Amino acid sequence: MRRAIEYQRSPCPVASTLDLVGDKWSLLVVRDLIHGKSTYGELVDSPEGIPTNILADRLKRLEAAGLVVKSAYQERPVRFAYALSEKGIALGDVLQALVRWGKKNIPGTRTLTEIRPAAARGGSGNRPGRIRAKAARAR
Amino acid sequence: MRRAIEYQRSPCPVASTLDLVGDKWSLLVVRDLIHGKSTYGELVDSPEGIPTNILADRLKRLEAAGLVVKSAYQERPVRFAYALSEKGIALGDVLQALVRWGKKNIPGTRTLTEIRPAAARGGSGNRPGRIRAKAARAR
Numbered sequence: 001m002r003r004a005i006e007y008q009r010s011p012c013p014v015a016s017t018l019d020l021v022g023d024k025w026s027l028l029v030v031r032d033l034i035h036g037k038s039t040y041g042e043l044v045d046s047p048e049g050i051p052t053n054i055l056a057d058r059l060k061r062l063e064a065a066g067l068v069v070k071s072a073y074q075e076r077p078v079r080f081a082y083a084l085s086e087k088g089i090a091l092g093d094v095l096q097a098l099v100r101w102g103k104k105n106i107p108g109t110r111t112l113t114e115i116r117p118a119a120a121r122g123g124s125g126n127r128p129g130r131i132r133a134k135a136a137r138a139r
Numbered sequence: 140m141r142r143a144i145e146y147q148r149s150p151c152p153v154a155s156t157l158d159l160v161g162d163k164w165s166l167l168v169v170r171d172l173i174h175g176k177s178t179y180g181e182l183v184d185s186p187e188g189i190p191t192n193i194l195a196d197r198l199k200r201l202e203a204a205g206l207v208v209k210s211a212y213q214e215r216p217v218r219f220a221y222a223l224s225e226k227g228i229a230l231g232d233v234l235q236a237l238v239r240w241g242k243k244n245i246p247g248t249r250t251l252t253e254i255r256p257a258a259a260r261g262g263s264g265n266r267p268g269r270i271r272a273k274a275a276r277a278r
Contacts (some may be wrong), residue, residue, distance in 0.1 A: 005144050009163075011243025013248035014167035014234055020245075022163040024148075033153035047149035087244045095153055097236040097267050102152025105226045106159075 020065045023093065025050055026058050027098070030084065030091050033068070035112070038081045047112065062088070159204045160230065164189055167196050168238070169223065169230050172207065174251070177220045186251065201227070 008019040021027050028048055035045050044055055059082060062068035067088035073081040084091075102109045147158040160166050167187055176182050183194055198221060201207040206227035212220040221228075241248045 007248075008250075009188070011171075011248050012167075012186065012251055013239075013245065014237045014250075015167055015187050016164060016245045016248045017237045017241040018163050022143040022166070023163070024157050024161040027161070028151075028154055031151075037237045047151065049148070051221050075228075090240055090244065094233065094240055096237040098153045100152075101229055102156040103232055105229065106155045108154060109150050109155045110148075111153075114149055134181060 002123065006048075017094075020061075020067070025043075025054055026062060027091065027095060029062065030067070031095055032087060033082060033084045033088065034092055034095065035108050036085060040080065040082075043082070065092070117130075156233075159200075159206070160233075162197075164193055164200060166195050166230065166234060168194070168201065169206070169227060171232055172221060172227065173231055173234065174221045177222060178212075179219065179221075182221070207229070 007016055009015045021030070025048075027041060028046065029052065032046055033041055037046075038054070040059075043059075044050060044052055049060075059068060059070070063082075064069050069083050071083070072078050072082050084100055099111060099138050102113075146155055148154045160169070164187075167185065167189065168182060171182055171185055176185075179194070179198075182198075183189060183191055189197075198207060198209070202209050202221075205224055208222050208224050209219050210222070211217050238250060242250075
């Protein structure tokens with residue numbers, strides 16, 4: 001029965017998971033949704049300055065994979081909120097492993113919740129990169 | 140002092156780790172090295188059929204990041220063996236998280252060690268995809 005399933009590359013769970021989230025951005029979107037962000041505007045406003053076309057594409061792909069659920073929270077103009085499904089929330093385990101590895105092996109890395117406002121660029125309480133993200137959106 | 144460190148996107152350990160291995164192939168190379176593969180020929184011969192130019196690029200990047208150590212095991216012609224550094228081996232934790240998530244959330248996925256020869260294509264004892272990988276190399 002299992003042979004009827006078509007895998008993109010192989011039935012290996014690592015390969016199959018990377019087929020869904022194996023890129024530089026998808027797991028950052030999952031990270032932000034886990035941290036309570038829900039709107040497009042909030043998601044685009046992250047330190048990494050995700051390009052808007054990539055954010056739109058990743059949200060679409062995560063939704064198609066059943067990791068993200070999209071729902072309208074406003075009509076005229078319609079606006080959407082994004083939330084993780086149960087499967088999406090379960091990726092928190094992968095994120096935690098990445099956090100542990102990064103903090104141990106890449107000097108100076110620290111989770112966003114560990115970055116105090118005083119350390120942010122400009123010291124205005126903005127998260128680092130917020131300015132860059134805003135500039136990117138203004139283009 | 141920490142502000143002197145230049146991060147590719149942000150000091151977030153998830154983002155910084157994905158800057159190194161956030162793609163569809165790098166962690167599969169790490170998976171294979173953890174499973175005891177060491178030569179280019181062994182690495183190219185995986186079920187996913189990694190294109191040779193991508194394998195060469197990923198090995199170079201993993202070596203530059205200090206995750207893989209390359210050493211000559213033969214002269215004339217010189218041939219290299221690849222092994223994980225301590226940092227590279229530590230990515231096993233991330234791989235295990237991906238395995239757990241994949242097995243739970245993508246029906247039918249199973250680790251390569253769980254695939255018995257009888258289940259392989261052609262039933263010849265080859266791993267699935269080996270034929271495809273060979274064909275890719277022959278191009």
